[in-house]
Amino acid sequence: DEDGCPDFISQTDSDYDGVLDVFDGCKYAKETYNNFEDEDGCPDLIYDKRYAADSDNDGIIDNLDNCPNVAENYNRFLDEDGCPDDPILSDFDQDGISNAVDLCPLVSETYN
Numbered sequence: 428d429e430d431g432c433p434d435f436i437s438q439t440d441s442d443y444d445g446v447l448d449v450f451d452g453c454k455y456a457k458e459t460y461n462n463f464e465d466e467d468g469c470p471d472l473i474y475d476k477r478y479a480a481d482s483d484n485d486g487i488i489d490n491l492d493n494c495p496n497v498a499e500n501y502n503r504f505l506d507e508d509g510c511p512d513d514p515i516l517s518d519f520d521q522d523g524i525s526n527a528v529d530l531c532p533l534v535s536e537t538y539n
Contacts, residue, residue: 431522431529431536444468449534452506469507485509 439448444457451458451468459470479488485498492499492509500511512519517526522535529536 429524429536430531431520431524432531432534434537436534442468467506483509 437447437449440446440451441448441454442451442457444451446458446466446468448454450466453467453469456470458468479490480495481488481492482495483492483498485492487499487507487509489495494508494510497511499506499509518524518529519526519532520529520535522529524536526532
């Protein structure tokens with residue numbers, strides 16, 4: 428079974444925020460539920476844009492952005508780092524199957 432998809436969906440919610448780990452962009456940090464991107468499972472930063480620069484306009488302020496001059500590409504993989512991810516070279520779910528051929532690139536394969 429090497430299709431890149433798990434044979435079942437895990438019901439684990441490591442941070443107890445109500446978003447299952449398989450769908451949670453930040454599985455060890457609770458979602459803040461403030462009506463802003465609540466479905467991603469990540470806490471949202473509230474800041475006053477008048478005092479916080481965001482040079483690449485990706486929504487991640489420069490002092491928290493690992494790539495402040497290049498916009499994040501929001502693909503549910505390391506979206507909080509502020510850097511775009513190469514979907515061809517990456518293995519988002521870290522199951523050993525490259526995204527280029529993985530039918531489920533955001534959910535790890537479970538070999539059985």
